[in-house]
Amino acid sequence: MNDNKQFNDLYAFVQVAKLGSFTQAASVLNVQPSALSHRMNDLEKRLNIKLLNRTTRSVSTTEAGQQLLERTLPMFISIQEELGALSDYTDKMSGKIRINCPERPAFEIIYPKVRKFLVDNPAVKLEIFINNLYIDIIAERFDFGVRSGKDVAQDMVTVRISDENAMTLVVSPHYINQFGLPHKLQDLTLHRCIVISLNPEYRLNEWEFMQQKQIYKIDVPESIIFNSMDLVKKAAIDGLGITWLPYTSVHSEIQSGQLVTLFPKLQITYPPMYLYYAKNRHKTPAMTTLIESLRWQESQ
Incomplete structure (x- = not known):
């Protein structure tokens, strides 16, 4: 049996069963109702099973026909969606772009x-999924991921999108008035510390500093834990504890006096952030333009 004919007749059956009318289905398929009826008869003979109940006024599926409809209709819908998605690969600035990215x-x-x-580019659909977990962007069907350069797999294409990331220790004047200042890094263990949880298994409670050109790590007490950087900053401003955040996240609050920097000469700097994607990932015009709009420039 010709596979194309089998496929075409199955698509015709879906139209008849869905619309419940040979006339309406024939109009969709641009064929004569009588010709469509003959095709359905041939399909039933080949399958050796009755798919449609016919009367002079209506057409309905048999139990077997209904099962066939329910299983094949989603497949045809999926095929139509995939064909429609091919428009993303034309020169038109359209299509959907999915990015997996940490909060900051x-x-x-x-x-x-x-x-x-x-x-x-109003025809482009963009999804940014904020997620501090390290995931497989290919398995999760994301077009791009965003991570620090040291955290990106070597088989990925990377595009730098930020400057280096300086971490700073901050506290509010209200906290200082109530609990005093730590005079050395080791004193942090005696203070209330606000810690961010990057995922259910990992809390960023080991803070790093540069001391005599070497990395110095200190485990701080987990007085308050949030999985949102905004909440961590808010709690610090409210005087609930000391926290360790990227300077770019708190520079406005430092300038306004809401937060004070501690041990500024000891702050550590981490590598820039990168947009990354699979090497074999086909890039639509919209994706290429987005990459260039995110690319970091020296003048920034």
């Missing part, structure tokens, strides 16, 4: 730049 770069790096991109 999503707010501070990605959104400020994609805002103009979305205004200039």
Whole structure:
């Protein structure tokens, strides 16, 4: 049996069963109702099973026909969606782009730049999924991921999107008035510390500093734990404890006096953030333009 004919007749059956009318289905398929009826008869003979109940006024599926409809209709819908998605690969600036990104770069790096991109390209659909977990972007069907350079697999293509990331220890004047200042790093173990939880298994309670050109690590008490950097900063401003955050996240609060920097000469700097994607990932025009809009420039 010709596979194309089998496939075409199955698609015709789906139209008849879905619409419950040979006339309406024939109009969709651009064939004569009588010809469509003959094709359904041939399909039933080949399968050796009755799929449709016919009367002079209506057409309905048999139990077997209903089962066939329920199983094949989603497949045809999926095929139609995939064909429609091919428009993403034309020169048209359209299609859907999915980005997996931690909280801080999503707010501070990605959104400020994609805002103009979305205004200039209204046909593009963008999904930014904020996630501090390290995931397989290919398995999860993301187009791009965002991570620090040291955390990106070597088989990925990387595009630098930020400057280096300086971490700073901050506290509010209200906390200092109530509990005093730590005079050395070891004193942090005697203070209330606000810690961010990057995922259910990992809390960032080991804070790092540069002391005499070497990395010095200190385990701080987990007085308060949040999985949101914004909540960590809010709690620090409210005087609930000392915290350790990227300087870019708190520079405005430092300038306004809401937060004070501790041990500024000991702060550590981490590698820049990178947008990354699979080497064999086909890039649509919209994806290519987005990459360029996010690419970090020396003048930034």
